[in-house]
Amino acid sequence: MQYVGSFYFYGENAKVAACFVNKAKNIKKSARSQAFTLTDKVEKPLDLISHLPFRLAVVSNLLALDRDWKIRNLTDLEPREMRVLLNIGSYMPIKSADIAYQSRLDSYTVSRAVKKLLALGLIESRQDEVKKNVKNLYLNEQGKALYQKLIKAMDERASLLEEVLTDNEKSLFFDMLERIENKTEAILASQASALMEAGLEAPADQKELIRWHKKTNSK
Incomplete structure (x- = not known):
């Protein structure tokens, strides 16, 4: 077992994960990211280029079915x-x-x-x-x-x-996506539960998140 980034991996996956991390460290900035510099108009601006949820949302925007002509x-x-x-x-x-x-x-x-x-x-x-x-x-x-x-x-x-991915990288990438999805679900469900316990009336979609999280963890 090997700890890579924020996760533990085993055997061949550990080697592939280490390769992923090394590539990430040495990755060249895209022309788009080089065109934007962090502002000095607010204190501690968020670097969206290195912000995982934002980057996932950007890729999701590009992969939206109606964006593909x-x-x-x-x-x-x-x-x-x-x-x-x-x-x-x-x-x-x-x-x-x-x-x-x-x-x-x-x-x-x-x-x-x-x-x-x-x-x-x-x-x-x-x-x-x-x-x-x-x-x-x-x-x-x-x-x-x-x-x-x-x-x-x-x-x-x-x-x-x-x-752009080898077979091993693809397998590892799907594993990472599943971890991110489950963690996101857990965060949102926990927040919804806390607000409900504080006496707030939860919208239907927030109650649904809690049900999904219970269903995921009952398997």
Whole structure:
């Protein structure tokens, strides 16, 4: 076992993690980062270039489905609707609540997307055979055709992105992402619980975060 950065790694992963850290230390600043210097107009300005949550958000912005012109030409769906359709296509039959948990979209957003997809005739809602009060979602033939077009374009983009990583680095990167996701969930759930204990009325999305965190840690 080896401690690298803020995590412990084992065996080959430890070697890859050390390589990641060394690369990070020697990484050249991008033209964009060199174009911006920290201000002297406020005390201790935040260096966004080295701020992990901000950098993840920047990459997320670039990877948004509607930012990719090739994907956007395939459908007029909004990003949230595409994400819900992709979840249904990959995991059907699936409940709306499970889509929210898997994708980290709040239930209200998923519900709106489901209504739009139903109205467009891309998905179907069927009663669960065991739990009669539960509705499962499926892609119909039209939805399946769109799903195949979307995942083809997404796979092509993913292959291009993965060229910057070795197989070991990719494996380690997914491991790191899972740790970051779980830690983020824990932080948000803890904050929501603390505010509820202080007597504040929690919005639905904050209660959902607490439920997700309990579900994650019950596995």
